[in-house]
Amino acid sequence: MSTTSELTTDQVVGYLEATLALVDAELEALGEDSAWHFDPKEWCADQVVGHLIEAEKRGFAGRIREILAGKEKTSAWDQEAVAKERNDCARLGQSLWMEFMGIRHDSIKLVQSLKPGDLGKGIEHPKAGRLTVRDLLHEWIHHDRNHTKQLLAIAQERVWPHMGNSQKFKGE
Numbered sequence: 001m002s003t004t005s006e007l008t009t010d011q012v013v014g015y016l017e018a019t020l021a022l023v024d025a026e027l028e029a030l031g032e033d034s035a036w037h038f039d040p041k042e043w044c045a046d047q048v049v050g051h052l053i054e055a056e057k058r059g060f061a062g063r064i065r066e067i068l069a070g071k072e073k074t075s076a077w078d079q080e081a082v083a084k085e086r087n088d089c090a091r092l093g094q095s096l097w098m099e100f101m102g103i104r105h106d107s108i109k110l111v112q113s114l115k116p117g118d119l120g121k122g123i124e125h126p127k128a129g130r131l132t133v134r135d136l137l138h139e140w141i142h143h144d145r146n147h148t149k150q151l152l153a154i155a156q157e158r159v160w161p162h163m164g165n166s167q168k169f170k171g172e
Helices: 009-035 045-068 079-086 093-113 133-162 164-169
Strands: 122-125 129-132
Touching: 009 045, 009 093, 009 133, 045 079, 045 093, 045 122, 045 133, 129 133
Parallel strands: none
Antiparallel strands: 122 129
């Protein structure tokens, strides 16, 4: 297996924009089904988007802003409690999309503003230890991909019961 090089900030922006486009397309396709749960233990699409919003504010862009402001320590956040408080299943998917789009555009501007010397700057996290801007940029892309897979799985589960004998093709 060949090794890869770290992403440039321009590449990070490309990935962040790609997530924005995918979230838009999936919410549009799901329409009124964006609050549908295929399993009570799994998030609906609206909850996935709400989590992406909070992770952006509290985790990725939020921590990068803390680092750039010279803060030495950051805090962890209770993702389950925040999700419960947000109550995204009761919101309109379109309002979540608008919130995500606004936050993501601000985050893209933040990434575009980073200078090479900013990438090695860091902050102490109570669970993870030292996190640098470079670390956060790469984890952000990984995190986005994890949750976009969730959105795609929701659409797959949405159509599964209506596939008839086509279900026999699963895995092909």
